[in-house]
Amino acid sequence: MSGHSKWNNIKRKKEKADGAKAKVFTKIGRELAVAVKEGGSGDPAANSRLRDCIAKAKAANVPNDNIDRIIKRAMGDGNADNYENITYEGYGPSGVAVIVETLTDNRNRTAADVRHAFDKYGGNLGTTGCVSFMFKEKGVIVVEREGLDEDTVMADALEAGASDFAADEDVFEISTEPADFSGVREDLEKKGYEFVSAEVEMVPDTYTAITDEETVIKMQKMLDLLEDNDDVQNVWHNWEAPEDDEE
Template sequence: MSGHSKWENIKRKKGATDAARAKIFTKIGREIAVVVKQGGADPAGNAKLRDLIAKAKSNNVPNDNIDRIIKKAAGDGDKNSYESMVYEGYGPSGVAVIVECLTDNKNRTAGDIRHFFDKFGGNMGTSGCVSFMFSDVGTVVMENNGADEDKIMEDCFEAGADDFNVDDDVIEISCDPNQVSSVREALEGMGYKVLSAEAEKVPSNYTTIEDEDAIKKMGLLLEHLEDDDDVQNVYHNWENMPVEEEE
């Protein structure tokens, strides 16, 4: 995901097929279930849950689905227990890859992730082998409301942003990853429409792939990783990743 603007990822998700959209719903639902069990079912007292509800709505998850997931996770009837796992490795041409998972079966997930790396010309490494190349950054993306840049700058920094970038369609903001909730809520309070707000891993340097076969394999590796139900996020430092055109 990293290596391109967050907005490109959002546009790609919004244009996803029904099958891909269902997977997005499943992944967000799994995240919601985990934070409800950790911090309770009341969004007012659970900032992570508020962020995930906003994320679900920005991905067009119906409110009924969100409510059902929260109630199920808060009840005694939900026996699912997901564990957070992080896998690291290298794709073709030495591209650094971090895979964040939520799984109810570590052996199955580790085997699947290793298989994808092996099949598409990469190799899964040990913990910490590539994470030193990435920094944790809070990223907030909101619609460009047409305000002049001085006003946008004033609002962003007042909300707690470290930096911002104005595009034709959106404004992308970086902030402390622990301040994502407060920054999002401050901007929404100012009347901005937030499209995405979450912490992500941003690479400190990028790798370019020249070989056509390696480009194809790297694309397939990312596709299979992101399609796996246990995988929540995939971060990489592939600089020249092809961008899908909007139809």
């Protein structure tokens, strides 16, 4: 996912998710389990991280039964899953900055898989901090535009504490400071809004364009290989994707 051509990328991501629900559920299931363990509670009222994960799961159409089952399993003594967060940074083809966030129970396997994806398509895995300085952490809430009044949504978002608001022909994007994300999301949820996506993202300061068609294909294949890996939770990058590359 990137900040440019955002709506195309979101639509593409949702279409991909709709065609591979099991993989999406696996990734979100890990996030839910980690949120329960690290937050010390399976009660979303007492665990803000879990509340955010549940909202993300619902935006991805994960059934409530699945969410409840994952939470109960994570709270059980018999759950031996032990995932750790590891973030990788590097460069894709043409110097595109890439951040890969993972949740893994086998760091050697994950490191090898991530390195393979970079190497296979002309990228380079770098050291911690080599590209993250080019990104800022932001809460991003996306709401489908259909049937909603722009002025009303903008007023509701700003009243809830959003820092920015943008409109596209298909969706509204509401930005927040990371610390304000949960509060803004919960306020909008109470007002009846449903989300296309809702999470804290790494948003790039600047973008890198790729003009060579062959390199564009390599970049997309690298992103697909990373996103198809069960250990990979998020892939953030500053690729200025062509407007029509998602068609």
